[in-house]
Structure formats: structure tokens, C-alpha cells
Amino acid sequence: xxxxxxxxxxxxxxxxxxxxxxxxxxxxxxxxxxxxxxxxxxxxxxxxxxxxxxxxxxxxxxxxxxxxxxxxxxxxxxxxxxxxxxxxxxxxxxxxxxxxxxxxxxxxxxxxxxxxxxxxxxxxxxxxxxxxxxxxxxxxxxxxxxxxxxxxxxxxxxxxxxxxxxxxxxxxxxxxxxxxxxxxxxxxxxxxxxxxxxxxxxxxxxxxxxxxxxxxxxxxxxxxxxxxxxxxxxxxxxxxxxxxxxxxxxxxxxxxxxxxxxxxxxxxxxxxxxxxxxxxxxxxxxxxxxxxxxxxxxxxxxxxxxxxxx
Numbered sequence: 001x002x003x004x005x006x007x008x009x010x011x012x013x014x015x016x017x018x019x020x021x022x023x024x025x026x027x028x029x030x031x032x033x034x035x036x037x038x039x040x041x042x043x044x045x046x047x048x049x050x051x052x053x054x055x056x057x058x059x060x061x062x063x064x065x066x067x068x069x070x071x072x073x074x075x076x077x078x079x080x081x082x083x084x085x086x087x088x089x090x091x092x093x094x095x096x097x098x099x100x101x102x103x104x105x106x107x108x109x110x111x112x113x114x115x116x117x118x119x120x121x122x123x124x125x126x127x128x129x130x131x132x133x134x135x136x137x138x139x140x141x142x143x144x145x146x147x148x149x150x151x152x153x154x155x156x157x158x159x160x161x162x163x164x165x166x167x168x169x170x171x172x173x174x175x176x177x178x179x180x181x182x183x184x185x186x187x188x189x190x191x192x193x194x195x196x197x198x199x200x201x202x203x204x205x206x207x208x209x210x211x212x213x214x215x216x217x218x219x220x221x222x223x224x225x226x227x228x229x230x231x232x233x234x235x236x237x238x239x240x241x242x243x244x245x246x247x248x249x250x251x252x253x254x255x256x257x258x259x260x261x262x263x264x265x266x267x268x269x270x271x272x273x274x275x276x277x278x279x280x281x282x283x284x285x286x287x288x289x290x291x292x293x294x295x296x297x298x299x300x301x302x303x304x305x306x307x308x309x310x
Contacts, residue, residue, distance in 0.1 A: 001275055001306045002031040005295065006073055006229055006283035009052050010038035010112075011045050015060060017289050018052065022061045024292050025068055028299035032069035033061065034103070034283060037076050040112035044249070055088045062096035071101035073194065073229055073283060074175060077127055078107030078118060082134035082154060090139065090165040098166035103173035103194065104132060125181060127153045132189040136172065139165060175229075177202070179209060187213035192225040194283070197258065200270075203228055204277035211278075227281035228274050231259035234267050234298050244294060248287040260284065264301035271306065 005025045009018055022033040037054040041047025058070045070092070075085065085104075093100040106124035107113075113120035121127060130151040141147040141161035149156040175194030176182040183206070186193045193210045195203045211221035233248070233255045235241035241262055245252045255261035260270055260282070271282060284298065 001271060001279075002227075002281040003298070003303050003306065004032040004034055004069070004281065004283045005030050006034045006036075006285045007289060008036045008038070008285065008287060009057070009289075010036060010041050010047060011043075011287065012041065012047050012049070013052065013289050014049060015052055015057060018057055019061065019064055020292070021286070021289050021295070022065055022068065022070075024295050026065050028295055029303065030068065030295075030299065031281075032071065032101070033065070034071045034073050034101075037072050037074065037079065038109060038112060039079075039118075040109065040115050042109075055092060058100065059092045059095055062092050062099070065096075065099075067099075069099050069101055070096055071171075071173070072103045073196070074103040074105030074173065076107035076109075077104060077131045078113060078120060078124065082131040083138065083156060083159065085131070086135045086138040087163065089135070089170060090163045093165035093167055093170055094163065096166070100165070100167070101171040101173060101192075102135070103175065104128070104135070105175065129185060130154050132172070132174075132185065136189060137161075139170060173227075177206065179206075183209040183213040184217075186210050186224065187217040187219060190224055192227055192281070194227045194229055195279075196229040197231070197285075198228065199258075200273045200277050203274060203279060207278040225280050226278050227283060228279045229283040229285060230274075231255060231261075232267070232284040232286060232294075232298065233259065233261040234264060234294065234302060236263070236297060236301075244288065244291065247291070264297070264305065267298075267302050268305045271302075 025033045039051045054072050089102050106128040110120050130153050134149050138161040147159040147161040171191040173192045174186040174190040207226050214221045233244045260267045
């Protein structure tokens with residue numbers, strides 16, 4: 001079971017804070033550092049000092065880290081034209097020596113689009129499908145050849161399809177709860193399917209849909225990695241769990257029901273239930289980015305147990 005650190009910088013974080021967390025992620029033996037792609041805070045937090053851009057952040061981290069994978073859960077398809085996104089991700093992949101992964105979603109948070117003057121189209125899923133075709137098509141085009149795409153939303157003619165990523169295949173992540181179109185899209189384009197903030201039972205059902213869609217598409221269910229994203233709130237005792245829950249404005253019982261909360265033993269047990277449902281990787285949503293002791297505890301008391309079980 002891979003454990004990855006997943007951050008929500010729109011809630012309030014500087015680049016320096018994200019760099020500190022990314023370096024801790026690497027030093028403590030976690031598999032990857034991921035971040036959301038949002039420009040507006042959510043809930044009652046101030047969001048100060050303001051948002052940071054996902055791919056500018058990852059470009060900086062690409063030069064400041066050595067081992068960990070770097071990526072997004074999820075890049076908003078509404079934020080970037082697909083041709084531009086393909087260039088950005090390829091460049092950051094080169095800058096990292098081939099450690100980038102692209103999570104791409106349709107975009108959903110209308111308020112942040114209004115706040116920053118970003119168009120918010122009514123039909124987003126069809127755009128996402130074209131974006132995936134374009135980004136992956138550009139990267140797959142042989143050097144010296146050109147790429148054309150003529151869709152309902154995007155039109156590319158004679159693209160040199162450059163630059164190329166350092167990796168021969170940048171892993172693409174697709175996620176979501178949709179029962180029909182999402183599994184079909186994942187079966188066609190994804191290297192990993194992510195189930196965000198879902199119960200064990202809902203995850204198992206959605207993984208089953210994606211596996212069936214992959215088989216129907218002729219890829220085989222094993223061609224994809226299956227993962228979850230879950231909020232983490234771990235403490236060495238009840239008081240520490242309660243303190244960490246209070247800092248992020250959540251209730252312990254709610255976190256235990258909907259995330260990974262409690263003692264290391266409780267969290268290991270619950271991760272095991274997700275593993276039995278088919279999950280191979282967990283993105284730990286860390287909401288207090290100043291609490292590096294939290295990461296150290298998860299590394300020494302949760303990740304170590306999972307590694308020992310493996």
C-alpha cells in the first residue's frame with residue numbers, strides 16, 4: 001500500500017510552506033507529494049496569503065526534491081487549454097527527471113471561476129474527454145510528426161506536439177463517483193483511478209465499475225492502479241487526535257466515520273479495509289501544513305506497519 005501526501009494549499013499556504021512539507025514527505029519515506037488545483041479557499045478559513053498555482057508550485061518542487069512523485073488531484077480542465085497543459089506538464093516532468101503524474105478533472109467550483117474571471121462552461125465532461133484525448137495524443141505523437149484534433153470544443157491543426165515529457169508515459173489519474181461516464185473515461189485514458197472521500201463500500205462498488213469498464217475496453221482491469229483520497233487525523237492518544245481535529249475545524253467522530261482518524265492502530269485497520277475493497281494507494285489529505293509532527297507519526301507508526309504487513 002503506497003501512502004502519498006495530498007495538500008489543499010488554497011486553504012492558506014505559501015510556496016515555502018509547501019516546500020517544507022514536500023521535503024518532509026521525501027525525508028519521511030512517503031511515495032509522493034500531491035496538491036489540489038484551486039484558486040479560492042473553501043469554508044470559513046481566511047485562505048491567507050492567497051492561492052498558489054499548482055503547476056508553478058510543482059515546477060519549483062521538481063528542482064527541490066529528488067525522489068518523490070509529484071502531481072495534482074485534480075488539475076481543473078477549465079483552468080487551462082489542453083495544448084498549453086500538455087506543454088506545462090511535459091516541462092515539469094523534464095524538470096523533475098520524470099517524476100510527474102497528471103490528475104485531470106472537469107472542474108467544478110464555480111465560485112473560484114467567478115472570482116478570477118475564468119469561464120465556467122455548462123458542459124464540462126465532454127470538454128474533459130477532448131482534453132484527455134489531446135494531452136495524451138500530443139505526448140504520444142512521434143517526434144517529427146504532427147498532431148491534429150478536430151472536436152466540438154477544441155481544434156488543433158499541424159501541432160508539432162512538443163515538448164515531450166521525460167517519461168515515456170506520464171501517468172494519468174482520473175477520479176470521481178459517477179457510475180457510468182467516469183468509469184468509461186477512466187478505462188480509456190487512466191493509468192490510475194482515484195476515489196475521493198468515499199466509504200469502503202462506495203469505493204468497492206466504483207472500483208468494480210471501473211474494472212468492468214477496463215475489461216470491456218480490452219485493457220484488463222489490472223491495467224489501472226486503484227486509489228483513495230482520505231482526510232488524515234492521527235494521534236498517539238485520544239487527546240492528540242482531538243487537538244488535531246480541532247485545529248482543522250472537524251469533529252473526531254465525523255473524521256473517524258469519513259476519513260482516517262484515530263490512533264495509528266485504528267488507521268492501519270481502516271486502511272486495511274480499503275485494501276480489501278481493492279485500493280492499492282491512499283492519498284492522505286493533510287489539512288494542517290504546519291504540523292510536521294503529524295507526518296512523522298504517520299510515517300513511523302502507520303506507514304511502518306503497512307510496510308511490515310507487506
